[in-house]
Amino acid sequence: MPKKMKQIAIYGKGGIGKSTTTSNLSAALSQMGFKVMQFGCDPKSDSTNTLRNGQYIPTVLDTLREKTAVKAHEVIFRGFNGIYCVEAGGPAPGVGCAGRGIITAVELFKQQKVFDELELDYVIYDVLGDVVCGGFAMPIREGIAEHVFTVSSSDFMSVYASNNLFKGIKKYSNSGGALLGGVIANSINAGYSKDIIDDFVSRTKTRVMEYIPRSITVTQSELKGKTTIEAAPESDQAKVYMRLAEKIAAHEVSDTPSPLEVGELQAWAASWSDQLLALESGVVAGGIKSGI
Ligand SMILES: Nc1ncnc2c1ncn2[C@@H]1O[C@H](COP(=O)(O)OP(=O)(O)OP(=O)(O)O)[C@@H](O)[C@H]1O
Numbered sequence: 001m002p003k004k005m006k007q008i009a010i011y012g013k014g015g016i017g018k019s020t021t022t023s024n025l026s027a028a029l030s031q032m033g034f035k036v037m038q039f040g041c042d043p044k045s046d047s048t049n050t051l052r053n054g055q056y057i058p059t060v061l062d063t064l065r066e067k068t069a070v071k072a073h074e075v076i077f078r079g080f081n082g083i084y085c086v087e088a089g090g091p092a093p094g095v096g097c098a099g100r101g102i103i104t105a106v107e108l109f110k111q112q113k114v115f116d117e118l119e120l121d122y123v124i125y126d127v128l129g130d131v132v133c134g135g136f137a138m139p140i141r142e143g144i145a146e147h148v149f150t151v152s153s154s155d156f157m158s159v160y161a162s163n164n165l166f167k168g169i170k171k172y173s174n175s176g177g178a179l180l181g182g183v184i185a186n187s188i189n190a191g192y193s194k195d196i197i198d199d200f201v202s203r204t205k206t207r208v209m210e211y212i213p214r215s216i217t218v219t220q221s222e223l224k225g226k227t228t229i230e231a232a233p234e235s236d237q238a239k240v241y242m243r244l245a246e247k248i249a250a251h252e253v254s255d256t257p258s259p260l261e262v263g264e265l266q267a268w269a270a271s272w273s274d275q276l277l278a279l280e281s282g283v284v285a286g287g288i289k290s291g292i
């Protein structure tokens with residue numbers, strides 16, 4: 001019986017660390033012996049750079065613009081540890097739907113049976129945070145990905161983007177859409193940031209997959225054009241990414257999150273604002289478990 005390929009989509013607010021986390025996850029899964037494809041769905045087409053020494057690769061849409069018939073293998077490049085790297089690309093700036101790259105690229109691969117032929121264990125889609133556009137919702141809506149994870153810090157705008165993603169998942173959950181695996185908490189250093197994320201996941205009936213600290217090792221590795229798994233495999237940060245990969249590999253069942261309504265989210269944020277203010281002024285309110 002052919003092995004079952006797992007398809008995972010990673011969403012999150014712009015600049016929150018999706019590509020960094022996804023690339024380290026791909027690298028860690030490949031170190032565990034899995035065959036992985038990382039599929040960049042951002043028109044910036046920089047998702048796979050740190051798997052390829054900082055180099056950009058031609059995108060599926062750009063290649064399709066140059067020639068009418070494209071063989072899937074022309075847009076698949078090998079990166080660190082043999083990882084298959086793909087960048088869907090986007091339309092010319094200011095024209096058309098930015099999600100079209102994903103749709104076109106996935107169709108091309110399906111038609112040419114690429115996923116079967118490569119016998120992949122994982123395809124990881126690195127998608128934009130904004131699911132308002134149908135194109136970006138596509139990995140959820142069409143059930144292309146089975147499991148969705150969101151990268152979020154404890155910053156309100158990042159939590160807000162994750163909550164919006166939960167709304168998107170809930171909307172399509174009855175019609176065979178992807179379900180939520182959990183939250184990858186990024187840039188979690190101060191104690192209160194862990195408490196904020198923990199509180200958010202508990203209210204939305206989701207879970208934290210791993211807490212990833214903000215680390216200079218990530219910055220140093222990125223400046224070398226590499227993931228932390230490649231550039232600093234013995235570092236504490238690499239161990240965190242390995243732990244994340246182990247948890248994602250062991251993860252089987254995703255479910256429907258319970259997003260907060262806008263008013264609930266605002267009230268929730270305001271209560272945290274009060275608690276942080278109380279902490280700063282020395283009056284510790286209830287609800288903060290580990291302090292700053
Ligand atoms: N845990 C971390 N520690 C240190 N730096 C980090 C961490 N996570 C992300 N970064 C840095 O934050 C910056 C943005 O990260 P990244 O490009 O992965 O975000 P993104 O969500 O993919 O952004 P975009 O929405 O623009 O695609 C990068 O310079 C990256 O090195």
Ligand SMILES: [Mg+2]
Binds near residue numbers: 018019020042046047
């Ligand atoms: Mg990115």
